Amino acid sequence: MAEAPEASRRRKLTPEREQELLRVTAELVGEVGYDSLTMAEVARRAKCSTATLYRQWESKPRLVISAWRAHGRERLEAFAGIDTGGLHSDLTTYVHLLVTNDPDKETFASLPQAIVQDEALMGVVREVLIHPIVNDLTRLLERAVDRGEIAAGHPALAVAEQVVFGPWLALDILYGSPATEEQLMTVIDTVLLPALKAPPTAG
Template identity: 40%
Template structure:
């Protein structure tokens, strides 16, 4: 992010407004003008802080993220995976599901948004998950050649996004805990 003169409180306020607008109108209809009007700021201020709408949306989503994988290191991969869902609350997970659904089409049709989400949100989390799994290999919990290791992120994202599609219910912490126990831990060769 560029050097900012915004206070953390003001930055959080801007991010909340972006997410509210995103839920209300979707990504394509969200404009910097609308964000400026909602937050009583100028477009110039927004463009000084963020390169444009894609980066602003990606940073708002990152700011809204309740759990950072980089902050989790319990000493075992089993407990690390469990901690990922224990720290999330159901209301926020429902909101995140709605936000991601609203971004679904835009991510595939807007390369700038796709790039911003990868840089700001996805790549840091993938790096943290990779570090978590490497620690498990170093500790001897997982074999380095375990064929499931490269697919843990896919499994987690799949569980999160599949439930709303299949069951028309959000992926809450209870569901994800069971999913980890029934799918991910066995795939890694670990007993639930």
């Protein structure tokens, strides 16, 4: 079967060239901020056409968030690699990664405010950065079900991601400082794990 035109176009960039374009994008974000960055300036500095950028990434938000993901690739891939053999230690490792400082925080310092103001950018952040690590949490819990640590179909599984991510996001808003590993582990130990370990209620 012939490949879709979109897949064919995207493969025109070699992995090395793709990473070079993402590096240039990250450099420009660090220099001028998200709002002032333009696809034309990225193309000029990277010595490519804007058409190349749009074919590969479709939009400025997707290009910038792809650059952010590329810079934090090792950290993001670590979420998928969590498998200590036990639910509590898996969740401990997950929380540790969640609150670990982003090594590229200064480079992408202009993004948090831009995300709040730009719904298109927020949509890409959800798709490219947030949903993958939420899916990693789901798989972590599925392995615990397979090991018999959680009852299959337990209703608390449906709200596990809200229990973990809710405080992670809300503590910064409520108190003006990011959630700590200790705070999130308190939520895990006093709320999530007791709920997951409790016998499922009928109905």
